[in-house]
Amino acid sequence: MTKNNRNKSGRKKWSTLIITLVIILGVSGMVMGGMVWHSKPSFCYSCHTPMYEYADNYFSEDTTRLIVQHAMAEDGAIECLDCHTQTLDEQLTEGVHWVSGNYTFPLETRDFGTRSFCLAEGCHVEEEIIEATTSNHGMSFAFSQHDPRHGKQECNTCHSMHGESVYSCNQCHDFELPEGWVSPQPNGDIVSSLD
Numbered sequence: 001m002t003k004n005n006r007n008k009s010g011r012k013k014w015s016t017l018i019i020t021l022v023i024i025l026g027v028s029g030m031v032m033g034g035m036v037w038h039s040k041p042s043f044c045y046s047c048h049t050p051m052y053e054y055a056d057n058y059f060s061e062d063t064t065r066l067i068v069q070h071a072m073a074e075d076g077a078i079e080c081l082d083c084h085t086q087t088l089d090e091q092l093t094e095g096v097h098w099v100s101g102n103y104t105f106p107l108e109t110r111d112f113g114t115r116s117f118c119l120a121e122g123c124h125v126e127e128e129i130i131e132a133t134t135s136n137h138g139m140s141f142a143f144s145q146h147d148p149r150h151g152k153q154e155c156n157t158c159h160s161m162h163g164e165s166v167y168s169c170n171q172c173h174d175f176e177l178p179e180g181w182v183s184p185q186p187n188g189d190i191v192s193s194l195d
Contacts, residue, residue, distance in 0.1 A: 041071075041080050054162050064180020066161045083112065083161075113156025145169050 037043050041058045044051045057067050058080075070078040086094075097103045118124050126146070134144040145158070145167075158168045169175055170183040177183060 044080050057162050062180065064165075064178075065163075066159060066165065070161070083117075084110075111156075112161060113159055114154050115152060118155040118159075145175075 041055050044055055054067070057065050058071050060068055062068055063072070094103075119126055130144045130146045133146050134142050153168075157166075159165050164180060164182045166184055167175065167177050167181045168184055170177070
């Protein structure tokens with residue numbers, strides 16, 4: 001083999017190695033970037049037409065919505081996948097349903113907002129909630145709507161993450177509504193946008 005052919009062969013090997021490394025780094029960067037983007041609300045917003053209103057609420061400044069309060073959490077924004085965990089199989093199935101148009105609109109509500117979910121370690125602490133929400137509401141005794149005097153209620157009885165929360169106490173009482181909340185109807189039905 002001549003010296004010229006060895007130089008060409010050596011350059012070809014280095015070129016192939018460099019191109020391979022660039023491709024590996026590029027694909028790795030895209031995968032890592034995709035994983036980071038996947039955890040952001042903008043990912044859900046990018047293709048799920050039914051998700052627009054949910055994502056708009058997340059990005060709004062309406063602090064009467066719990067989704068906004070979670071987005072602005074002091075210890076870091078809570079994002080969609082912090083609560084909406086799914087397996088890869090579930091995500092792929094949803095992706096196929098979206099591309100094929102085989103999904104319901106509006107989306108079926110999910111059973112979020114249970115006590116076991118919201119009071120899980122690292123999230124909310126019931127005793128702190130009761131203490132923070134205790135007042136007298138113009139009455140002669142202290143009262144907290146989170147006090148379990150009527151039994152321990154599921155959080156989603158009143159709280160809606162994406163929509164208007166419902167002051168369920170007003171089905172029997174006549175308390176002043178907090179800003180952004182609605183009262184239940186006299187028959188107990190809740191008419192609220194986005195659960």
